[in-house]
Amino acid sequence: MxxxxxxLFEKVWESHIVAEPANExxxxxxxxxxxxxxxxxxxxEGLRLAGRKVRRPDRSxxxxxxxxxxxxxxxxxxxxxxxxxxxxxxxxxxxFGVTLYDVESLRQGIVHVIGPELGLTKPGMTIxxxxxxTSTHGALGALAFGIGTSEVEHVLAxxxxxxxxxxxxxxxxxxxxPEGVGAKDIVLGIIGRxxxxxxxxxVVEYAGSAIRSLSMEGRMTICxxxxxxxxxxxxxxxxxxxxxxxxxxxxxxxGAAWDEAVAEWRKLPTDSGAQFDRELxxxxxxxxxxxxxxxxxxxxxxxxxxxxxxxxxxSDANRRAFTRxxxxxxxxxxxxxxxxxxxxxxxxSCTNSRIxxxxxxxxxxxxxxxxxxxxxxxxxxxxxxxAQAEREGLDAIFREAGFEWREPGCSMCLGMNPDILQPGERxxxxxxxxxxxxxxxxxxxHLVSPMMAAAAAVKGHFTDVRxxxxxxxxxxx
Amino acid sequence: MEKFQTLTSKVMPLDRVNVDTDQIIPKxxxxxxxRTGYEDFLFFDWRKDAGFELNNPRYKGARIxxxxxxxxxxxxxxxxxxxLSDYGFRCVIAPSFADIFHSNAGKNGILLxxxxxxxxxxxxxxxxxxxxxxxxxxxxxxxIRDEQGFETSFTMDPFRRDCLLEGLDDIGLxxxxxxxxxxxxxxHDAAFWVKPQSTEGAQA
Numbered sequence: 001m002x003x004x005x006x007x008l009f010e011k012v013w014e015s016h017i018v019a020e021p022a023n024e025x026x027x028x029x030x031x032x033x034x035x036x037x038x039x040x041x042x043x044x045e046g047l048r049l050a051g052r053k054v055r056r057p058d059r060s061x062x063x064x065x066x067x068x069x070x071x072x073x074x075x076x077x078x079x080x081x082x083x084x085x086x087x088x089x090x091x092x093x094x095x096f097g098v099t100l101y102d103v104e105s106l107r108q109g110i111v112h113v114i115g116p117e118l119g120l121t122k123p124g125m126t127i128x129x130x131x132x133x134t135s136t137h138g139a140l141g142a143l144a145f146g147i148g149t150s151e152v153e154h155v156l157a158x159x160x161x162x163x164x165x166x167x168x169x170x171x172x173x174x175x176x177x178p179e180g181v182g183a184k185d186i187v188l189g190i191i192g193r194x195x196x197x198x199x200x201x202x203v204v205e206y207a208g209s210a211i212r213s214l215s216m217e218g219r220m221t222i223c224x225x226x227x228x229x230x231x232x233x234x235x236x237x238x239x240x241x242x243x244x245x246x247x248x249x250x251x252x253x254x255g256a257a258w259d260e261a262v263a264e265w266r267k268l269p270t271d272s273g274a275q276f277d278r279e280l281x282x283x284x285x286x287x288x289x290x291x292x293x294x295x296x297x298x299x300x301x302x303x304x305x306x307x308x309x310x311x312x313x314x315s316d317a318n319r320r321a322f323t324r325x326x327x328x329x330x331x332x333x334x335x336x337x338x339x340x341x342x343x344x345x346x347x348x349s350c351t352n353s354r355i356x357x358x359x360x361x362x363x364x365x366x367x368x369x370x371x372x373x374x375x376x377x378x379x380x381x382x383x384x385x386x387a388q389a390e391r392e393g394l395d396a397i398f399r400e401a402g403f404e405w406r407e408p409g410c411s412m413c414l415g416m417n418p419d420i421l422q423p424g425e426r427x428x429x430x431x432x433x434x435x436x437x438x439x440x441x442x443x444x445x446h447l448v449s450p451m452m453a454a455a456a457a458v459k460g461h462f463t464d465v466r467x468x469x470x471x472x473x474x475x476x477x
Numbered sequence: 478m479e480k481f482q483t484l485t486s487k488v489m490p491l492d493r494v495n496v497d498t499d500q501i502i503p504k505x506x507x508x509x510x511x512r513t514g515y516e517d518f519l520f521f522d523w524r525k526d527a528g529f530e531l532n533n534p535r536y537k538g539a540r541i542x543x544x545x546x547x548x549x550x551x552x553x554x555x556x557x558x559x560x561l562s563d564y565g566f567r568c569v570i571a572p573s574f575a576d577i578f579h580s581n582a583g584k585n586g587i588l589l590x591x592x593x594x595x596x597x598x599x600x601x602x603x604x605x606x607x608x609x610x611x612x613x614x615x616x617x618x619x620x621i622r623d624e625q626g627f628e629t630s631f632t633m634d635p636f637r638r639d640c641l642l643e644g645l646d647d648i649g650l651x652x653x654x655x656x657x658x659x660x661x662x663x664x665h666d667a668a669f670w671v672k673p674q675s676t677e678g679a680q681a
Contacts, residue, residue, distance in 0.1 A: 029658075
């Protein structure tokens with residue numbers, strides 16, 4: 001090996017430096033720019049005002065996801081402001097020559113689901129999107145991060161971004177994961193340990209045997225929530241799992257080009273002896289099925305635990321934050337998490353709406369019925385996920401159990417479309433943020449894995465999926 | 478972008494940790510396609526509480542916000558910076574900020590100052606206990622002082638500081654390196670494994 005040992009992040013970073021001006025941030029080249037309706041209109045308008053073009057329409061791909069209805073007739077948007085925003089994206093893409101996967105496209109879906117599944121996302125790339133969950137794409141060994149609208153305009157105009165170099169943080173999960181515990185639990189477990197600002201200023205590389213044994217869907221769930229610990233990005237070294245998953249996808253190279261690409265991608269993993277600015281190791285055996293109890297993703301406990309007591313907190317700031325969160329969530333300290341009854345279940349979002357997530361939830365649901373007090377919905381992450389699930393008969397399992405089976409979009413993760421919680425409603429959600437009002441003003445969100453959400457839908461309250469009575473599971477084997 | 482040099486203003490304290498951008502501006506206001514007019518949506522849900530700081534006449538006209546750690550976490554929505562700026566805030570002082578919010582604020586001429594927790598607490602306490610508490614923030618001198626003898630200096634990234642002091646347009650700055658960009662892109666495009674296109678190409 002020539003030169004100093006390097007991390008995965010450093011290799012990707014260094015291969016994208018356009019210029020390194022003295023006393024200024026590095027100018028970083030961006031390979032792929034993903035665009036959606038919410039954070040792009042002002043950026044395109046900025047280009048128009050300055051008389052600029054999109055420098056690389058071929059490196060830009062757009063879809064509609066945040067505002068779109070998840071009901072059958074997707075062209076009918078009753079909110080005129082949302083309708084105008086979607087129309088604006090259509091016009092911007094047409095005017096500037098950017099490919100748009102619109103609601104009728106079989107490739108439409110949540111931007112962070114379609115990027116990887118179309119093979120647009122590849123190891124070693126730099127990827128940005130005006131959306132904080134862009135960190136998802138790091139699961140394939142890309143450096144991917146969320147940006148604001150001014151930066152969207154910057155990338156449209158120049159295909160570059162001035163970037164200060166982040167620090168590196170390796171989080172290793174070692175050992176075999178317990179049964180009933182999955183990727184969502186790993187990432188909730190990490191955020192619970194380091195806090196919502198525990199990785200601010202860092203790019204996190206997830207490593208260790210438990211990470212390597214995860215599917216691509218699981219890896220995406222983990223990288224997706226990197227931002228919930230404040231990280232600039234999350235990354236996982238590409239390996240055989242990555243290559244097997246990527247091969248044959250529409251934008252993946254073919255034939256000799258594929259072999260050449262894989263040879264390049266094999267050079268990406270962190271070299272042995274490479275130094276990280278910070279390291280943390282968590283034994284996989286310590287990971288449990290988690291449920292958030294508060295108003296940020298770091299406010300999380302095991303499903304077998306009780307609602308924490310603010311009085312036990314060390315700092316005055318935390319005591320006040322905990323008290324305020326419990327008040328908003330209408331919970332009392334000491335209440336067993338398993339006794340908390342729910343009104344709604346949402347299975348979806350860029351965190352947990354991929355085929356494996358739906359399979360895991362369907363396995364729990366099969367042969368059971370949604371509790372009488374619960375309204376539950378499944379929103380697949382993309383048209384391709386939806387079609388695959390329907391081929392596998394998952395839609396029938398969900399429908400028979402009493403779930404609504406919807407069209408793809410961001411939906412109730414952030415409630416920009418009509419899918420929202422009513423004030424006071426309590427939801428078991430597979431999404432990524434339990435902030436106040438996130439899923440609807442006054443709504444109360446508990447973040448869980450797809451299996452935990454499915455089990456809660458059946459029981460009407462949280463329950464430990466490790467003790468679940470599976471019925472008809474053989475049909476899904 | 479408006480330049481930031483020296484600002485003397487009343488202060489609004491917001492002593493809550495981890496204020497996320499969903500609170501700074503809720504999602505229903507992200508459907509607009511305009512870049513201005515977000516002032517009425519700032520802290521929209523929290524404002525419904527009569528006791529919330531934004532409703533307190535004591536802080537009316539404040540252009541400096543003093544906040545607790547991890548301010549601006551969560552969503553990348555630049556609307557959070559637009560709402561603060563449209564309302565009149567030009568400076569936020571806190572022990573720490575989330576990364577994306579930090580970048581968004583800078584692009585909108587909002588100065589973010591990171592200071593140790595005890596100094597921020599001093600300002601929070603003074604702002605909430607006396608009428609008309611005023612700070613002077615000088616980016617030219619990298620100092621903050623109040624009228625009761627509190628004074629401190631701060632550091633920040635020199636590039637970000639220059640951009641704010643001069644009100645520089647980021648895209649214009651990047652285009653100084655147009656030749657390097659052309660050169661890089663020519664070589665980089667040959668690396669097909671990092672290109673989005675396949676033989677199939679894009680098809681909507």
